Amino acid sequence: MNRREFLEAAAVVPLALAMPAVLPSLARAAGEPSAGTPEAVGFAPKPGAWRTHEIVTKLEIDAPKGAVQKAVQAWVPLPSVQEDGWFRSLDSAVATNGRATRKTEPTYGARMVHVTWPAGESAPSVTVTSRIATRDRATDFSDPEGVVLDADTRRLYTMPTALIPTDGIVKETSDTITRGAASDVAKAKAIYEWIVENTFRDPKVRGCGIGDISAMLKTGNLRGKCADLNALYVGLARAAGIPARDIYGIRIAPSTFGYKSLGAGSEVISKAQHCRAEVWLEGFGWVPVDPADVRKVVLEEPPKNLPLDDPKVVAARKTLFGAWEGNWLAYNFAHDVVLPGSDGPPLAFLMYPQAEVAGLRLDCLEPDTFRYVITARDVTAA
Numbered sequence: 001m002n003r004r005e006f007l008e009a010a011a012v013v014p015l016a017l018a019m020p021a022v023l024p025s026l027a028r029a030a031g032e033p034s035a036g037t038p039e040a041v042g043f044a045p046k047p048g049a050w051r052t053h054e055i056v057t058k059l060e061i062d063a064p065k066g067a068v069q070k071a072v073q074a075w076v077p078l079p080s081v082q083e084d085g086w087f088r089s090l091d092s093a094v095a096t097n098g099r100a101t102r103k104t105e106p107t108y109g110a111r112m113v114h115v116t117w118p119a120g121e122s123a124p125s126v127t128v129t130s131r132i133a134t135r136d137r138a139t140d141f142s143d144p145e146g147v148v149l150d151a152d153t154r155r156l157y158t159m160p161t162a163l164i165p166t167d168g169i170v171k172e173t174s175d176t177i178t179r180g181a182a183s184d185v186a187k188a189k190a191i192y193e194w195i196v197e198n199t200f201r202d203p204k205v206r207g208c209g210i211g212d213i214s215a216m217l218k219t220g221n222l223r224g225k226c227a228d229l230n231a232l233y234v235g236l237a238r239a240a241g242i243p244a245r246d247i248y249g250i251r252i253a254p255s256t257f258g259y260k261s262l263g264a265g266s267e268v269i270s271k272a273q274h275c276r277a278e279v280w281l282e283g284f285g286w287v288p289v290d291p292a293d294v295r296k297v298v299l300e301e302p303p304k305n306l307p308l309d310d311p312k313v314v315a316a317r318k319t320l321f322g323a324w325e326g327n328w329l330a331y332n333f334a335h336d337v338v339l340p341g342s343d344g345p346p347l348a349f350l351m352y353p354q355a356e357v358a359g360l361r362l363d364c365l366e367p368d369t370f371r372y373v374i375t376a377r378d379v380t381a382a
Contacts, residue, residue, distance in 0.1 A: 071118055086137040108334035134329070139322040147282075154243050163210065188289070248273075250272050287321075331350065
């Protein structure tokens with residue numbers, strides 16, 4: 001099968017040789033809790049009870065001014081991740097005045113609803129209602145389990161993508177960061193610490209960023225948002241020969257640990273998209289990592305612009321290598337996504353609803369003008 005074929009289912013300045021020294025290892029992070037550890041400030045996610053959430057995505061599409069009236073189409077991502085320890089994609093229902101078909105992207109298994117409307121439809125609309133179950137996760141680094149990654153999956157999550165190369169400056173940078181690290185765990189942690197120390201969350205970046213990591217390293221502009229900073233982690237890990245992957249999703253509930261910056265602020269989550277990451281470590285399996293959220297805590301956690309030694313930042317920094325909170329929906333792991341039925345360019349990732357009118361792709365980062373709303377509610381006890 002062609003990899004792009006869809007399956008239906010109802011001035012440049014190199015940085016690499018001028019990198020700061022690698023920061024604390026896992027060994028330094030271990031030991032008794034201090035004033036800034038998750039235990040001291042209460043940020044310590046642990047696997048516990050599952051919670052069920054309902055997410056509703058509603059699109060109402062208007063033709064842009066001056067557009068010739070033609071057929072309209074839209075694509076809505078569906079939860080596609082099934083992980084026994086922390087995430088379950090349950091059922092999804094679709095209501096529309098168009099023709100809806102469920103599609104599966106063949107390389108990463110990302111699922112979506114593709115909806116088409118004929119020319120002349122005055123008010124194209126679609127509502128997708130999905131249920132998922134999620135819980136907190138944490139890695140016990142003192143107790144390796146001997147899990148093994150199969151060769152095909154290892155190959156998939158070490159290969160480059162259009163915006164995440166693994167050679168050139170990315171490889172040079174990765175080699176510099178991991179020099180002297182004796183294990184994959186030490187390498188993965190060194191890359192994490194380097195990103196926390198050297199990158200910055202930029203509130204001016206639209207949406208979640210685009211994840212062009214080679215451009216970030218060549219220009220020395222290490223500012224961005226989650227799809228930039230966590231993509232940088234994934235690329236540097238892959239360049240070191242360690243499987244890693246982005247997970248594209250959306251925040252669906254407040255943080256139960258009191259972090260205002262790490263949860264949804266209301267039931268309307270149209271702008272709450274967030275990319276997380278995982279790294280495969282032999283003996284431990286897929287390990288959650290989120291250096292981008294550490295930088296989000298630095299920038300946004302009240303009173304804002306916190307120093308790296310603030311207890312909230314120290315706690316997030318320790319916790320987000322190996323653990324995360326289950327207040328988030330995982331859509332998929334997909335890169336370079338070709339939308340079925342579209343003549344437009346591939347997407348770097350599928351995390352937002354997409355639509356086209358008269359061959360023009362709408363701006364998915366402007367939900368108010370695109371006219372989509374995403375809401376989430378906890379239905380555990382319903």
